[in-house]
Amino acid sequence: MLLSALLTSVAINSGLCILFCTLYSILRKQPSNYAVYAPHLLAEGKSKRRSRFNLERLIPSPDWLQTAWKLSEEELLSSSGLDAVVFMRLITFSMKVFLFAGIIGIFIILPVNCSGELHIVDFTDLPSNSLDVFTISNIGNRSKKLWVHFSAVYVVTAFICYLLYYEYRYVSSKRMAYFYSSKPQPHQFTVLVHSIPVSVEGSISDTVDRFFMEYHPSAYLSHVVIRRTSKLRSLTNDAKQLYRRLIHLKSDHTQQKDRRSSCFGLFGRKVDLANQYEKQLEDIEHNVRLEQASLAGEKEARAAFVSFKSRYGAAIAFHLQQSTNPIEWITEEAPEPDDVNWPFFSSSFIHRWISKLTVLVACITLTIVFLIPVFFVQGLTNLNQLENWFPFLKSILTIKFVSQLITGYLPSLILQLFLKMVPPIMLFLSSIQGYISQSNIEISACNKVLWFTIWNVFFATVFSGTALYVVDIFLDPKNIPGRLAVAVPAQASFFIAYVVTTGWTSVSSELFRMFPLLCSLIMRPFTGSIDNELEVPPLPFHRDIPKILFFALLGITYFFLAPLILPFLLAYLCLGYIIYRNQFINVYAPRYETAGKFWPIVHDSMIFSLVLMHAIAVGIFTLKKLSLASTFIFPLPVLTLLFNWYCRKRFLPNFVGYSAESLIKKDRQEENDPAMKEFFDKLVTAYQDPALMPFWFSSSTDGLNSPLLSSAQERG
């Protein structure tokens, strides 16, 4: 790849970014797009739909940049929660790392590479130089210059480890501060108990009561036995859909009355339909009530949410093995009430176990064979095949530009489209894996997507083969560094281009919100503008954290091989910094709070990147016949892993649970708070299955407001 090609790509993508940003700054001002670009503000009531037209609405303005820039961490914390703060810390952390690595890379390593023995840089016509001139490939065997790279590897590793330590400590302290400053929350006082043994003497509820009265007499408060509500849930969902359709019909009807247009006889038919819907809804409600009544007595799952009078009491029940038989009375930390994954409880143990195994196999299979269908589809994109299938395209395909576009861009487009499908698939797989909370599902999906990306984008590209071939390489562990050393530098230009194209585009399309915008445009004619239906989306961490981590991995592994990647990476991160802050202000609102539990994933991924970089360094120095350097690199991965081990000891426990010290302190703070009585009264019913909540739609359709929907909004 020539430098000129890279510069072209940079120019095109910079243009695209600017275009997206400009379009965004116009579109966001149109009231009809408020639901797409500012749902968070709308939901908070900070932004009102202005319908009056003025010219300002059509002129792009950079004021949103300023707002996003000015946002302080405290504001972000209060509006979007700790998870958003952690996400932004990930970006600033990467910026710091690559600023430091960039200075070393551009001002020290790049000149050394250019002065290499193999190619001479043509300074008269810079763009015509091959990118290889700027990489480590340009340096000859046994060259003393390689010691510069060697030192850079040490310095940057030390810097990253220092930053990692500092960040882990910071996030950990933020987590503690969040805990200390939080109001009493139901999940802090509650544990989930499952595998409750069935006793002949009474119901599950009696058994739970007896057990906790016996062994936790002073701390035990109350419990809610979980029931299998899958049938009820499907009925409720039916009712909700029907209710929405009915609301829509009625509002249409109202609008039409307003406009005094009852032409085409549609009005009469619609009223009929409305009546029919209402009747159906009443039927379903009747069924729901019957089902709820029948649930009261039976269909108990062998699980219950048990609440305690103090956080410390709940922690004791969580940490100690309760029963002499370790597979009975198993306790888990309860999730927030809105975070509970209710469908989980409807499945039986054996069912859950099988699905767990299936998910494991499915994940591994998907990761390994993912590239096969992609290559197959890409194979179909060769021109002859296309011409055979669609003869009428022949004339167009003979144009050189079109054929280049199709053969050049189509394969990578197909790969990107396939990759876009991965996060939802992984989320789905995690959701049937048996997690009790949505947040755990998302954390697990985040991990899955991360390893999938590393495997199928990094390794598959580097070894330019399917993942099955990569598996084969990894079954021969001795030769991994050697193979990496040959393959990784060869792909430097590809990954530089990857950062510019995929990275820049993905972050600016995040701003533009292409897909929600299209949805809103298409759906607008069919739906009324009902405020109630406004959905504020949460940021899909499982999609965006792996993306940023993958770019960080590219930066860490390539910084000493091809330092030219670093400026582009920094540009990507700066874009991401401003755009994600803007999105947190305007678009996303958290649905639940993991209080920073994503950070350990970030930490582990960084450590993996470092060790991978060391393996590549060992391989490179061996390949360049500088065996002394490759020997001296060996302590580095060992030290890095020891550092990681220390961090796990030092910080990880605080991300799993809270210490006795902090729990007791927090409990004592509130001991004499009069508001606690009210809180405990609420706590008793906090973990009611939403499917079992009182339920009436039909009688409230006129008020356009059902208790179910409103309660859901209160929580959201």
Place this chain on the structure above:
Amino acid sequence: MLLSALLTSVAINSGLCILFCTLYSILRKQPSNYAVYAPHLLAEGKSKRRSRFNLERLIPSPDWLQTAWKLSEEELLSSSGLDAVVFMRLITFSMKVFLFAGIIGIFIILPVNCSGELHIVDFTDLPSNSLDVFTISNIGNRSKKLWVHFSAVYVVTAFICYLLYYEYRYVSSKRMAYFYSSKPQPHQFTVLVHSIPVSVEGSISDTVDRFFMEYHPSAYLSHVVIRRTSKLRSLTNDAKQLYRRLIHLKSDHTQQKDRRSSCFGLFGRKVDLANQYEKQLEDIEHNVRLEQASLAGEKEARAAFVSFKSRYGAAIAFHLQQSTNPIEWITEEAPEPDDVNWPFFSSSFIHRWISKLTVLVACITLTIVFLIPVFFVQGLTNLNQLENWFPFLKSILTIKFVSQLITGYLPSLILQLFLKMVPPIMLFLSSIQGYISQSNIEISACNKVLWFTIWNVFFATVFSGTALYVVDIFLDPKNIPGRLAVAVPAQASFFIAYVVTTGWTSVSSELFRMFPLLCSLIMRPFTGSIDNELEVPPLPFHRDIPKILFFALLGITYFFLAPLILPFLLAYLCLGYIIYRNQFINVYAPRYETAGKFWPIVHDSMIFSLVLMHAIAVGIFTLKKLSLASTFIFPLPVLTLLFNWYCRKRFLPNFVGYSAESLIKKDRQEENDPAMKEFFDKLVTAYQDPALMPFWFSSSTDGLNSPLLSSAQERG
């Protein structure tokens, strides 16, 4: 190897066993050997030294066999503790397994092997047949007969898993029963807290008091801060040695006075020596008291034993993270007071950390390069080298029998001698690895010895090369089954001979106690017969459990390849069964009780043996071109590992800690016991460092009984 050679070996070793047993039954009756063959009985006072001579003492008698046979499990439990019961369960478990496998092997697989295609069995002259005739090697490729082996693998795996489950449940229930029936013991009420933060306000002791008063106000009882006593301990040891020498001198002196022989002028010199010793002892005591006084104020280690008013309170402190900083106030379960590894506390954190790392490296290095010096030494045993070094041996070495003996037996003898050194080395390595109790050191050493044996005896023999070569094989994981399938059956005759020679001899020499007997014979002229010095040894589990587990591994991996190994293995186990029971009655007494914590090691080792056997089966069936069978074996290791996973969930937690249910039950049982007050009074001082105990030897030398020695005996 021919069958006749095996039969000869069997005959020789049977003869040796009978000889050992006969000698034992005579020697054990000699009063002078009581300290060697019945220290446990002597210590319990059940056996008295009879000095009157009678003829019966010279006639071998089998009465000890009867006593050992009749011993019930309850008796064993009460006299030698749960660990001895678990050890015997390991032997009976192996007997059951190999009885079942033996019936299948001898009556089904052996005839099938003999009817194989490759060699015809010569029934007219059985001993002249090669052992290969009886192994799976005798069956041709693609033979339908291999399905017999296939079924046997499935049936035996299922049987072993069933037994493993049953035994794990049994040992687990025994452990619970032991806990419920145990008297209150200090370690149940105590936790060890280390990494206590240093505060400026006061001593460690104050800090501990403040912390536990604050966060465990109701359960906290008392604490003992640990001090660095390495200097004091060495002084005490000096004093003890001196004291022993003095006692010996004095008793000699007394005896001599009794015998009225003061010839050679020795008497006078001895009295001088005694005076000198006494003076030295007084000096040391003075130093000790000075040191103890200086310790009272300073040299506090940042660790303390913290005692609670209930077992449940201690368990809460153990299971919950205490401090917000997870590397401060770390809690561990306290060992029994006699089990505490005091030297551990004298080393600083960084020292401990370095030694941990060193031990890890040392273990791996030792395991990998162990065979190199062995081969080197063995290389020296070739005759020419010997003749060069010791020319006078030339005439002897020309005798055929001698040269055969040296070339044939010497190498394996050297290997055996080297192997004998492994358990003490591993025990030493474990002891500097940073465990807080002797029992943990022994458990860790047991694991180390087991994996060392499997690596350096099984794999190194199978691949007939050094362990470094084996490492090389394991770095190519795809081909492991194939290589195993080629190499393992080829060593069948070696391992059959190994069971007969090493196995039978080791167990009968265990009975004979060669080394202690020799020691006692050599030392007798120099030491007086002082009852106080009688040391009852504990069974070195870290030496004997790996030995039996290794034979079980041989049996499991070879039962379908060469079923001829099974009868010899059964004979070994039967011998072991009777001999170890005898030793538990007469020789060994437990020093501390892990309450069955060795069983998980046994379980894991058996699972490893099964999976290894499956890998070999896959390789064999592939090699014999019966690919259908090798495919159908694949579910077996997966199922076995799933079974293991279940067992870990079901039983392992009970071997790590006790459940809230059982702790609370046990606490409530004793709530109103008046003896508890006394127990708590004792508990406060139970964890005093023995080096800090009141200490006076010199004034008590006449009474031949020091408070230190007597207190040690009380505990033992």
